[in-house]
Amino acid sequence: MSYHYLLYELTESVASITLNRRETGNIINEELAQELRDICRQINEDETIRAIVITGAGTEAFCLGNELEHYSLSQRNTSLSVTEAENLIARYSLSPAITNISCPIVAAINGNAFGQGLELVLSCDIRIASNTASFGFPNITCGLLPIDGGTQRLPRLIGKGKSLEILLTGETVNAKEALEMGLVNKIVPPGELTSAVDQIVKKIKKKAPIALKYAKEAVIKGLDLTLEQGLRLEADLYFLLHTTRDRTEGITAFREKRPPNFEGK
Numbered sequence: 001m002s003y004h005y006l007l008y009e010l011t012e013s014v015a016s017i018t019l020n021r022r023e024t025g026n027i028i029n030e031e032l033a034q035e036l037r038d039i040c041r042q043i044n045e046d047e048t049i050r051a052i053v054i055t056g057a058g059t060e061a062f063c064l065g066n067e068l069e070h071y072s073l074s075q076r077n078t079s080l081s082v083t084e085a086e087n088l089i090a091r092y093s094l095s096p097a098i099t100n101i102s103c104p105i106v107a108a109i110n111g112n113a114f115g116q117g118l119e120l121v122l123s124c125d126i127r128i129a130s131n132t133a134s135f136g137f138p139n140i141t142c143g144l145l146p147i148d149g150g151t152q153r154l155p156r157l158i159g160k161g162k163s164l165e166i167l168l169t170g171e172t173v174n175a176k177e178a179l180e181m182g183l184v185n186k187i188v189p190p191g192e193l194t195s196a197v198d199q200i201v202k203k204i205k206k207k208a209p210i211a212l213k214y215a216k217e218a219v220i221k222g223l224d225l226t227l228e229q230g231l232r233l234e235a236d237l238y239f240l241l242h243t244t245r246d247r248t249e250g251i252t253a254f255r256e257k258r259p260p261n262f263e264g265k
Contacts, residue, residue, distance in 0.1 A: 005032035021057070044100065050104075062117055094148055118135050128184065208262040
């Protein structure tokens with residue numbers, strides 16, 4: 001599988017995706033967005049994949065946003081109708097394709113994540129960052145808003161107050177601040193990022209694939225439900241797990257005091 005703006009590798013049931021526009025700070029263009037959407041569709045069709053890692057090429061930037069955030073409409077000599085604007089946003093959109101993936105996604109944040117780069121981070125399930133990384137939505141300084149879910153996912157993750165501060169001031173937060181507010185799960189020195197991500201992924205891939213998918217589904221869908229509805233969803237998914245071979249294998253392995261051999265069935 002070969003792409004122009006992405007590097008893709010599948011090793012031992014782990015899919016690794018690297019944004020590969022290092023000379024631009026891994027800025028998203030239409031071609032990169034389309035390639036990433038294509039990869040996401042293929043990943044969702046591959047039941048052998050247990051986890052995904054998304055990162056950026058180089059050590060300076062995870063992703064500095066997209067072309068729309070770096071080039072004003074006047075520079076593009078374009079006056080857009082509402083329909084044209086909606087179509088343009090759709091061509092750059094990434095978050096729906098990423099959040100539609102059922103298996104766990106880990107963001108290996110190797111450098112700065114701004115604008116749509118931060119929205120890409122927010123679309124992942126677990127976020128491990130270099131302690132030299134910074135985060136922010138500078139969109140407001142250009143009279144723009146995030147276009148890929150930033151105003152919705154950020155407050156769900158870190159709360160209303162800090163989200164509004166970040167969105168309304170356009171100021172950046174450093175890695176330590178991001179950790180303290182819950183924007184990232186862990187920060188490590190740049191040279192330890194790969195190892196830290198590998199440790200998380202190794203733990204995930206040992207677990208039952210269907211249980212992982214259901215746990216993710218319960219949390220993500222539950223955020224949009226009442227507590228009572230969320231508890232019902234959790235119970236339904238729990239009962240569904242009792243129909244799987246993995247559930248039987250887990251119990252058998254526990255009784256036999258051996259590591260389970262989960263097949264995702």
